[in-house]
Amino acid sequence: MLTLVAKILKVLNSEASPWQIGWAIALGLFAGVLPFGLLTLLIILIVCLLTINLSTFIVVWGLTSGLMLLLADPLERLTWQYAQHDNLLALLANTETLQLLHLHHTLTLGAFVLGAVLLLPVAWLSKALVLQYRVRIMASVQKWKIMQMLKASKLFALYEKLN
Amino acid sequence: MIIRKSGWLVFIVFFAALLALVYLLAGPAIRLGMVYSLEKTVGAEVNISKVSLELAPLALRINDLQITDAAKPTHNSLSFGHARASLELWPALLGYYVIEELTVDGLQYGAQRSSEGKVYRQPGVEGEKVDIAKLLQVDLPDADELVARANLQTPAKADALKQLAATEQQQLKGLQDQLPTKETLAQYQADIKALTDSKITNAADLAAKAEQLQQLKDKLNAEKAKVAQVKQQLSQSKDSLQQAVAELKAASAADYTKVQQLANLTDGGLAGISQILLGDVWGARIAQLQSLYLLAKPYLPEKTAATEDKTTEPEVVLPNRILPLPGQPYPDFWVKTARVNWLIGGGEATIALQDVTAQHALINSATTFSLDVEQLPQLAAFKLNGDFAIMQQMVTNLNWQLEGLNLQPLTLGKGDTALDLAAGLISSTGKLNLTDDQIAQQASVVLAAANFNSSGNKYLQQLAALLNQQQQIPLNIATSGLISEPDVSIRSSLDKLLGDALLGEAKQKVAAYQSELQAKLNSQLQTALAGQQDWAALLTQQDGAAADASGSIEEMLNAKLADVKDQAKDKLKDKLLNKLGGG
Structure with a gap:
């Protein structure tokens, strides 16, 4: 748990650009919402190819996957209810690529739509929040006892060294 | 970035x-x-x-x-x-x-198992398994039960007659109060006599007396009408009683024939004794197939009639893993070929299946399966094949051929009607078609080399001896209709034999019942009908009396009127003569 907090604080306080963190959160959320499959691999490829903050992406991905254990069932029901459009079903039936991405699977389709809708707003909001954090809060957080302890810990020294 | x-x-x-x-x-x-x-x-x-x-x-x-x-x-x-x-x-x-x-x-x-397995949850009531030994575990009915199962009509008709007789008696008693008594009739006659005997003094008196007579006549006519009505009701009640008696006699005769027929069955006649013995049991087994239909039901396309009814709320459907694409390339699951090697009863059986899926329309072929078993210690051969498809309807076809299944010792019935089957070989061929929830099945079952014992009553001992003499005991089983309420027909060429033995006791009971009924019936009828005859005589007598009284009134009335007219004539004559003589 402490390492997780340390990781987040480390990234927030690092030199990484707010956009890199924002996109990492948005894509981590997207990957976490989706059931593991080709779409997830595509997102991972994007994250690897662009300078998106990897630690943030992995943490958010893990957290969202955990959350989906609770949310998958309602999301599947909701998708089943609203996805029964002839045009959509015909498109999915005729395009094998979409089927390869498992978009004809009820949960995957719902998760994809949810992730896609949230992608830009989450990226922008995260970027804005990181900026605000750095301007208003970072200085005081640096003085917190927990931060001092973290900085003194061996683990943190290891992080510092690796970066 | x-x-x-x-x-x-x-x-x-x-x-x-x-x-x-x-x-x-x-x-x-x-x-x-x-x-x-x-x-x-x-x-x-x-x-x-x-x-x-x-x-x-x-x-x-x-x-x-x-x-x-x-x-x-x-x-x-x-x-x-x-x-x-x-x-x-x-x-x-x-x-x-x-x-x-x-x-x-x-x-x-x-x-x-090599070591005892852990049990986390005690099993509940076990679902019924189709087990040939259990299938044959029939409760042989005793004579009373047989009489009850034969669905006899006589008791119901006898009850109906009894009730009818009681209500008719009640009605007759009510009618009695309405009838004129002898005293009333005598009173009428006395009144008339008094009226007619009295002298008429003048025209006004004549008119008053004529009026009184007319009133009496009306009253008498009313009494006559009452008697006629009672007579009519009596004849009606007599008719209905006679009809009920005829019905009862017919029912009683029909029942007797039915019981006779059960024992002396010819083909195409009444349901046989094997039907009475096994019909319900087989029906219950067939009804178990309903679970197959219920399993397949969610995959069946909705009936068009149901879609017309748009006003009802759409049924809540659980989401499927895959969306219902219009041209789905593959079924959700599809086992193209399966081969199961089954170790059974000291031998091996091979089950082969093709195209196992629940979406047959997508692959345009049915699931087929076959099972082939040979030379098991307890079974000479068993072949089963069939197909199963869910398209517009669920259609299942099944053919089987079973040879030489060794029966384990079992007891049919219990107590006084127990019949032990020590050994026997069962063979059976048959086919079954299940279309949605409609079943059509035909099978022949042959029990060979049977060895029966009975320590029960003499009829069952006879039956055991008779059955043991038979080389084969054949049964033909046909089922049709709805799986939940199948219409089962079981015939056996041994029905007569079985009937003679099993119904021997029942026949005696029915005969005793019949004579008892006859005796009761006669006494009942006698009381009911004898009462009616007395009544009829009384009514005829009263009717006659009323008619007499009415007739004599008429006569007297006419005579009196004539008399009055004569008197009036005489008076007129006298007056005229006086006037002429005086003038």
Whole structure:
């Protein structure tokens, strides 16, 4: 748990650009919402190819996957209810690529739509929040006892060294 | 954001690590998942020694699966040596489970375990299993039950007659009060006599007396009408009583014939004794097929009639894993061929299945299956084949051929009607068609080399002896109609034989019942009808009296009027003569 907090604080306080963190959160959320499959691999490829903050992406991905254990069932029901459009079903039936991405699977389709809708707003909001954090809060957080302890810990020294 | 130079490398390393992880951990992960979900379902220990994943071709192999029987933990409910399912890659990438070939070797039911399995949940009431021994475990009815099952009409008709007689008696008593008594009639006559005997003094007196007479006449006519009405009612009640008696006699005769026929059945006649003995049992077994229909029902296309009724709320449908695409390339699951090697009763059986799926319309062919067993210690041969398809309707066809199944000793019936079957060989051929919930089935069952014993009543002892003399005991079973309420017909050329023996006692009872009924009936009828005859005589007499009284009034009235007229004439004559003489 402490390492997780340390990781987040480390990234927030690092030199990484707010956009890199924002996109990492948005894509981590997207990957976490989706059931593991080709779409997830595509997102991972994007994250690897662009300078998106990897630690943030992995943490958010893990957290969202955990959350989906609770949310998958309602999301599947909701998708089943609203996805029964002839045009959509015909498109999915005729395009094998979409089927390869498992978009004809009820949960995957719902998760994809949810992730896609949230992608830009989450990226922008995260970027804005990181900026605000750095301007208003970072200085005081640096003085917190927990931060001092973290900085003194061996683990943190290891992080510092690796970066 | 810029391009990460090492991005591809990171991705490839990640992907390779992922594949390695899946390859190494998929087997144990699937094994843990299977054990967990199976234990949760059956409530007893499940052991799987190994699950492994093969990459080329993509296949899953399960070694040594054992599911503990929760009711008997020293044994397995089901176990197999190994199973292998080879999966087609492209459909699997699209998310459809198309299994090219499934093989299961060493499938066993009820094999002994090396160590006792844990039971997590005590089993509830066990669902009924189709078991030939149990199927034959028939309760032989005693004479009373047979009489009850033969659905006799006489008791009902006798009751109806009794009630009718009682109500008619009641009505007659009510009518009695309405009739004129002898005293009233005598009074009428006295009144008339007094009136007619009196002298008429003048025209006004004449008019008053005529009026009084007319009133009396009206009253008498009313009494006459009452008598006529009572007479009519009496004749009606007589008719209905006679009709009820005729019906009762007919029912009684028909029942007697029916019981006779049960014992002396000719083909095409009344339902045989085998029907009475086995009909319900077979019907109950057939009704178990309903579970198959209920299982398939969610896959059946909705009937057009149901879609017309738009006003009703749409049914809540649980989401399917895959959306209902218009031209789905593969079924959700599809086992193209399956071969199951089944260890049964000291021998082996092979079950072959093709095209196992629930979406037959997509592959345009039915699931076919066949089972072939030969030379088992308890069974000479058993062949079963059939097909199953869910398209516009669920259609199941089944053909079987069973030869020489050794029967375990069993007891039919209990107590006084117990019949022991020490040994016997069963053979059967038949076919079955199930279309949605409509069944059509035909089978012939032959029991050969049967050895019956009975220590029960003399009829059953006779029956046992008779049955033992037979080389074969054949039964023809046909079923049609709705699975939940099948219409079963069972015929046997031995029906007469069985009927004679089994119904011997019943026939005696029916005969005794018949004579008792006859006696009761006669006495009942006599009281009911004798009462009526008395009444009829009384009524005729009263009717006559009323008619007499009415007739004499008429006469007297006419005579009196004539008399008055004469008197009036005389008076006129006198007056005229006086005037003429005086003038």
